[in-house]
Amino acid sequence: MLALLDTVIQGVLLGGLYALFALGLSLIFGIMRLVNLAHGDLIVLAAFVIFALAKALGLNSFGALVLAAPVLFGFGYALQHFVLNRTLGRDILPPLLVTFGLSIIIQNGLLEAFSADTKRLSAGALETASVSLLPGLAVGVMPLLTLASAVGVIFALNYLFYRTPIGRAFRATSDDPEIAQLMGIDNRRIFALAMAVAMVVTAIAALYLGTRANFDPSIGPARLLYAFEAVIIGGLGSFWGTLAGGIIIGVAQTVGAHINAEWQILAGHLAFLAVLVLRPRGLFPRAVD
Amino acid sequence: MVLLETTDLVAFYRDFQALFGIDTRLNEGETVAIIGANGAGKSTYLKAVAGLLPSEPGSVYFGGKPIGALGAAEIMRLGIALVPEGRRLFPSLTVEENLLIGAHGRAVPGPWSIEAIYALFPVLKQRRHQSSTTLSGGEQQMAAIGRALMSNPRLLLCDEISLGLAPIVIRDIYQVLPRIKAGGTSMILVEQDIVQAMKVADRVYCFQEGRVSLSGSPSALTREQIHAAYFGT
Amino acid sequence: MRGHYRIEIATAISRYVALAGAALVAVLVFLPLFGSRALMQELIFVFYMLALAQLWNLLAGYAGLVSVGQQAFVGLGGYLLFAFTVLVGFDALVAIVLAGLIAGAFAFPTALVVFRLRGAYFAIGTWVVAEVFRLVLAQVKELGGGTGTSLPVAVTNGVAGMEWIKTFFDVRTAVARDMLIYWLALALAIGTILGVYYVLRSRRGLALAAIRDSELAAESVGVDSYRAKLWVYAVTAAMTGMIGALIYLQKARISPDAAFSVLDWTAYVIFVVVIGGIGTIEGPIVGIVIFWLLQSYLADFGSWYLILLGALAIGIMLFAPRGIWGFFADRYKIVLFPLQRRLIDAGGEKKSGT
Numbered sequence: 001m002l003a004l005l006d007t008v009i010q011g012v013l014l015g016g017l018y019a020l021f022a023l024g025l026s027l028i029f030g031i032m033r034l035v036n037l038a039h040g041d042l043i044v045l046a047a048f049v050i051f052a053l054a055k056a057l058g059l060n061s062f063g064a065l066v067l068a069a070p071v072l073f074g075f076g077y078a079l080q081h082f083v084l085n086r087t088l089g090r091d092i093l094p095p096l097l098v099t100f101g102l103s104i105i106i107q108n109g110l111l112e113a114f115s116a117d118t119k120r121l122s123a124g125a126l127e128t129a130s131v132s133l134l135p136g137l138a139v140g141v142m143p144l145l146t147l148a149s150a151v152g153v154i155f156a157l158n159y160l161f162y163r164t165p166i167g168r169a170f171r172a173t174s175d176d177p178e179i180a181q182l183m184g185i186d187n188r189r190i191f192a193l194a195m196a197v198a199m200v201v202t203a204i205a206a207l208y209l210g211t212r213a214n215f216d217p218s219i220g221p222a223r224l225l226y227a228f229e230a231v232i233i234g235g236l237g238s239f240w241g242t243l244a245g246g247i248i249i250g251v252a253q254t255v256g257a258h259i260n261a262e263w264q265i266l267a268g269h270l271a272f273l274a275v276l277v278l279r280p281r282g283l284f285p286r287a288v289d
Numbered sequence: 290m291v292l293l294e295t296t297d298l299v300a301f302y303r304d305f306q307a308l309f310g311i312d313t314r315l316n317e318g319e320t321v322a323i324i325g326a327n328g329a330g331k332s333t334y335l336k337a338v339a340g341l342l343p344s345e346p347g348s349v350y351f352g353g354k355p356i357g358a359l360g361a362a363e364i365m366r367l368g369i370a371l372v373p374e375g376r377r378l379f380p381s382l383t384v385e386e387n388l389l390i391g392a393h394g395r396a397v398p399g400p401w402s403i404e405a406i407y408a409l410f411p412v413l414k415q416r417r418h419q420s421s422t423t424l425s426g427g428e429q430q431m432a433a434i435g436r437a438l439m440s441n442p443r444l445l446l447c448d449e450i451s452l453g454l455a456p457i458v459i460r461d462i463y464q465v466l467p468r469i470k471a472g473g474t475s476m477i478l479v480e481q482d483i484v485q486a487m488k489v490a491d492r493v494y495c496f497q498e499g500r501v502s503l504s505g506s507p508s509a510l511t512r513e514q515i516h517a518a519y520f521g522t
Numbered sequence: 523m524r525g526h527y528r529i530e531i532a533t534a535i536s537r538y539v540a541l542a543g544a545a546l547v548a549v550l551v552f553l554p555l556f557g558s559r560a561l562m563q564e565l566i567f568v569f570y571m572l573a574l575a576q577l578w579n580l581l582a583g584y585a586g587l588v589s590v591g592q593q594a595f596v597g598l599g600g601y602l603l604f605a606f607t608v609l610v611g612f613d614a615l616v617a618i619v620l621a622g623l624i625a626g627a628f629a630f631p632t633a634l635v636v637f638r639l640r641g642a643y644f645a646i647g648t649w650v651v652a653e654v655f656r657l658v659l660a661q662v663k664e665l666g667g668g669t670g671t672s673l674p675v676a677v678t679n680g681v682a683g684m685e686w687i688k689t690f691f692d693v694r695t696a697v698a699r700d701m702l703i704y705w706l707a708l709a710l711a712i713g714t715i716l717g718v719y720y721v722l723r724s725r726r727g728l729a730l731a732a733i734r735d736s737e738l739a740a741e742s743v744g745v746d747s748y749r750a751k752l753w754v755y756a757v758t759a760a761m762t763g764m765i766g767a768l769i770y771l772q773k774a775r776i777s778p779d780a781a782f783s784v785l786d787w788t789a790y791v792i793f794v795v796v797i798g799g800i801g802t803i804e805g806p807i808v809g810i811v812i813f814w815l816l817q818s819y820l821a822d823f824g825s826w827y828l829i830l831l832g833a834l835a836i837g838i839m840l841f842a843p844r845g846i847w848g849f850f851a852d853r854y855k856i857v858l859f860p861l862q863r864r865l866i867d868a869g870g871e872k873k874s875g876t
Contacts, residue, residue, distance in 0.1 A: 029642075033642075035641075035642030035643075035645065035646070037590070037645075083836070083840070086840050087839065087840070092588060092641045092642055093582070093588060093800065093839075093843075094839050094840075094843060095642075096588060096590075096642060096645060097792065097796055097835060097836075097839045098835075098836050098839050098840065100590070100789065100792065100835070101831075101832040101833065101834075101835035101836040101839070102832065102836065103832075104785075104789060104828050104829070104831065104832035104835075105828075105829050105832035105833060105836075107828075108825035108826070108828040108829045108832070109825075109829060111825045112825045112826065112829075165389075165390075165393060168382060168386055168389065168390050168393070169390065169393055171379065171381040171382060172379045172381070172382060172390050172393075174381065175379040175380055175381050175382070176377060176379060178341065179373060179377045179379070180379075181340075181341070181360070181361035181362045181365070182339065182341075182361055182362075182365055182370070182371050182373065183362075183365065183390050183391060183393045183394055183436075184362050184365040184366050184393055184394010184395050184440070185362060185390075185393060185394060186362045187362075221784065225646070225649065225650060225653065228646045229646075229650065232639075232643060232646070237381075262660075262661065262668075265653075265657060266654065266657040266658065269650050269653055269654050269657070270654065272650060273635050273650065273651070273654070276635055276638060276639070276647065277634070277635055277638065280638040280639065286381075
């Protein structure tokens with residue numbers, strides 16, 4: 001019984017990580033209906049940037065994240081401004097194919113720059129620290145921090161979206177890009193800004209990815225799938241929904257692993273497909289699609 | 290003083306030509322009505338002026354500046370606000386947020402602040418925190434007009450604001466227009482409901498299949514003239 | 523006499539092209555007799571990639587179903603080949619056909635799930651399904667589990683027709699096998715091209731084009747878009763499965779990661795279609811030639827080669843979205859596989875339009 005509870009709790013905490021993967025994607029997809037097939041690779045790219053900064057400047061991972069965030073903010077803005085903005089329009093193929101090409105470029109670029117060796121971000125003493133929830137039930141501090149960060153990011157994003165003028169502009173552009181222009185909103189700038197914000201969220205996700213497990217240039221695509229599954233399960237337009245989606249995937253995975261270690265990832269995918277069959281628009285769809 | 294002037298304005302939807310050389314003029318402070326049958330090009334004209342459709346640089350002059358090649362966001366910032374056909378409020382925003390976003394690109398002092406809009410349309414104040422999707426048709430139209438006014442535009446473009454509304458509601462909305470005019474805003478009203486439009490307008494243009502078929506002041510034009518220009522007989 | 527109309531599709535240029543095409547095919551058929559073994563093996567790769575590209579193009583460019591999960595059927599076909607030859611003992615050729623049929627059957631439950639999605643969601647959904655296939659098959663220990671397995675010599679040397687080729691052409695077993703697979707691959711490539719062409723010329727093809735342009739409008743004129751899309755998806759899955767079976771007969775070794783590789787069976791395929799020109803039959807043909815050249819000269823550069831491919835794909839999509847063929851075809855108005863229908867007044871005044 002305790003073992004099952006422990007499994008579920010581990011799943012919820014894992015869900016926090018998947019939610020962090022997914023929140024950047026949710027933001028992008030919500031505002032500009034852009035499917036970024038390179039999203040997973042961008043998380044990995046962010047992890048390598050944090051790694052490189054930490055190594056070069058002798059910082060710990062959290063310090064490196066603080067430095068990496070503005071760098072990645074600028075990168076996201078530039079990426080959207082120079083490349084991805086040109087792909088937006090009625091046709092779904094160009095953004096899909098361009099981001100696919102981007103995914104290949106990032107994976108192989110990282111391979112050339114850093115080799116295929118796995119890397120790890122260090123979190124010092126926090127890595128092994130744990131907290132006791134119940135007698136016999138301990139959880140790691142890092143996983144807890146991950147979930148807490150996911151929740152924190154959601155509060156921050158909701159604040160940004162619902163209590164600031166720029167957030168109003170995000171929502172308006174997401175609703176109706178043509179009429180948003182009539183409000184004096186420059187869609188291209190909004191999209192670039194959205195991508196920049198998403199990259200910061202992605203950087204936070206990368207920190208927890210890199211401290212939790214080894215990473216290498218090739219692990220991007222799997223993260224993309226988990227992120228997308230979380231977004232789709234949660235439903236378009238709801239950040240809390242994305243968290244719910246992440247948790248569902250996480251719990252499915254840990255329960256699956258509990259039954260048979262080889263079934264972890266499969267269990268997650270099957271849970272996703274099941275939700276899809278039952279609720280194609282997700283659990284908490286909000287925006288008009 | 291001439292505020293808006295279009296010269297030989299053409300407009301295309303891909304390969305389809307919707308406007309064939311439109312010449313119009315609006316003086317500051319005037320209210321101009323544009324009437325015509327469905328498909329005559331009236332909405333297209335407004336979209337072209339507002340920058341939602343591309344035009345030749347010299348076809349549209351606003352306050353002496355050529356604006357034909359500018360984008361909609363830029364044109365909005367110069368002081369042209371469009372109340373689009375079908376209202377098109379933002380469903381993810383509340384009533385108040387819809388009004389506030391009207392001033393997003395252009396926050397200039399003038400008669401229209403959010404309090405003034407609420408004074409003009411009290412029912413909006415009652416519903417200010419509701420989602421804009423819960424409003425009735427008439428209330429949505431009021432919100433759309435209020436949203437456009439928030440930028441204190443020099444020129445207000447209204448695209449078929451009576452569409453789909455009950456006559457009593459149309460009357461209520463049209464009663465508000467003189468107050469907008471008194472605030473110093475020039476207006477172009479595109480309407481299928483000729484009666485209301487002609488009551489408020491200083492001058493009227495009639496479009497027929499993408500061309501200006503008649504222009505003049507409402508008092509000077511006869512019913513037969515308008516009928517002929519409208520239907521193209 | 524007015525009132526009699528017929529629909530004509532062929533154009534004058536297309537008739538010359540058909541002739542030239544037939545000549546090229548003849549050369550390719552006889553190639554094993556005078557070409558080197560290395561060339562044969564390279565062409566096998568070209569043929570099956572071309573076939574996969576034509577199928578992906580049919581799915582995405584014509585039916586509007588952008589799938590990044592076709593590797594599901596390539597891998598499934600490969601594993602079915604292994605299952606039928608190694609576990610059941612069938613001849614490889616029989617296994618290839620069965621693999622196609624069963625892969626086609628699997629398209630139906632897959633569609634049940636993924637057709638609930640649209641656009642980009644659909645794309646990701648197909649990828650997830652492919653991952654599920656991969657993970658499930660990695661559990662099948664009889665077929666090598668996670669590390670995979672190889673075809674026993676008895677299977678690879680015992681394919682029907684090989685003995686005949688060996689004696690008739692007086693070649694070694696290995697060469698005979700290559701020749702057999704070469705002709706099968708060529709047949710599949712030509713069959714796929716002609717098959718796709720005839721589907722598009724048919725009423726079903728017209729329905730697909732209508733769906734791609736506007737599903738709502740198509741349905742309003744009576745097109746059952748769900749059934750049309752399902753049909754294309756299933757047929758494509760079956761053909762892709764057959765090709766997968768052939769690929770793994772040639773490779774003679776399979777593993778889940780290789781068989782369900784997104785890079786090999788989706789990324790490269792999409793590259794071929796996009797570079798050549800999506801939405802045309804000529805496009806993938808141009809694309810595979812370019813891909814073959816790039817692969818031959820630059821594949822040694824490893825990651826840089828892939829970066830180049832990615833950059834090329836991005837460049838084409840941004841600046842020449844209709845691909846290289848599309849770019850030239852638009853400028854010079856060439857069509858080799860005509861598809862546009864013209865209404866000809868057949869009675870009395872015959873107005874043909876070219």
